[in-house]
Amino acid sequence: MSETESAIEDDADAEATDGDASLEIEAPADPLVGHPATAYFWGHVAGSGDVEDNGIEVVTNDERSAQVLAAIAGGDIEHGTTSRDYAHDTSITRTEDEYTLTIGADSDDTGATTTDSDESGLLGRSGALGLPVDGRGNYRFGAFSSHDRELLRGLLEGCGTICFKSSSGTVGISFVHDDRELLELTQELLEECPVEATYGDLGETSSGGYWFGVDDDAASDFGTWLYDDCEATGLFAPSRRRKLERSLEQAEADE
Known part of the structure; x- marks a missing residue:
C-alpha cells in the first residue's frame, strides 16, 4: 500500500x-x-x-x-x-x-x-x-459556482484527508469516495481554483472506492487558500483546520 x-x-x-x-x-x-x-x-x-x-x-x-x-x-x-x-x-x-x-x-x-x-x-x-x-x-x-472555496472545503471535510508525508516532507491532501463521478467533478472544481491545485490521476482504493491526491508541490498553497478567512464565516471543521496547520508546520520545519 x-x-x-x-x-x-x-x-x-x-x-x-x-x-x-x-x-x-x-x-x-x-x-x-x-x-x-x-x-x-x-x-x-x-x-x-x-x-x-x-x-x-x-x-x-x-x-x-x-x-x-x-x-x-x-x-x-x-x-x-x-x-x-x-x-x-x-x-x-x-x-x-x-x-x-x-x-x-x-x-x-x-x-x-x-x-x-x-x-x-x-x-x-x-x-x-x-x-x-x-x-x-x-x-x-x-448554483454554488461563485463559492468554490466553501464547496471544496465541504467536500474535503466530507471525503478528504490531510496529512504530513514524512518520507517527502510535504503536506498530503487527498479525496476519496465510492462515486467516481463525484471525484471527477471535484477535479473540475480544482482546475478553477485561483491558486495552483494540480492533481494526480484517479486510482482505486483497497476497499473498492476511488481516490486522487493534490500534487505535493501544490498541496500547501491549496490548503492555505482553502481555509483562508474561514473564521469570518464559521464554515469549517476545527479539527480539520488544526490538522492542516500542524501538517504545514511539519513541512516547513522539514525544509
Whole structure:
C-alpha cells in the first residue's frame, strides 16, 4: 500500500473538537440558493452524506462541523462512536466519535435557516426533487459556482484527508469516495481554483472506492487558500483546520 493510499484510509478528524451550543451561522432562508453556507453544506452532503426522498443524512467526526451544518439546514444531531481497523496495522482497532445530522421530510425541525414550517417535504420540496442531486445520485453544483472555496472545503471535510508525508516532507491532501463521478467533478472544481491545485490521476482504493491526491508541490498553497478567512464565516471543521496547520508546520520545519 502506498503512503498516499494509507493517508486516505486514515481519518484526519479523529480528535476532540470544539462544541458550541450557541453557534450562529449566516445563511439564507433557502438552503438551495447560491451562498457560502449552502455551498459548504452541499459539499459535506456530497462527501459524506446520503439524500433520499424522505431525508438527508450527513456524517462527520467533528462536533462543531455538525453544528454548523444543522445551523444551515436544520435537523437533529446524534452522537455515537464507530470502530474500524487502523490502516497500517489491521490488528489494531480504533474507536472514533461520529456525529450524524438527520434532516427528515415533514419534520418539525426549526433551524434558523430552514424553510417555513408549513411547507411539507424535504427542505420545503416534495421529496428529493429539486435538490442539487438527481435520481442517479449525481450532484449539480451550478448554483454554488461563485463559492468554490466553501464547496471544496465541504467536500474535503466530507471525503478528504490531510496529512504530513514524512518520507517527502510535504503536506498530503487527498479525496476519496465510492462515486467516481463525484471525484471527477471535484477535479473540475480544482482546475478553477485561483491558486495552483494540480492533481494526480484517479486510482482505486483497497476497499473498492476511488481516490486522487493534490500534487505535493501544490498541496500547501491549496490548503492555505482553502481555509483562508474561514473564521469570518464559521464554515469549517476545527479539527480539520488544526490538522492542516500542524501538517504545514511539519513541512516547513522539514525544509
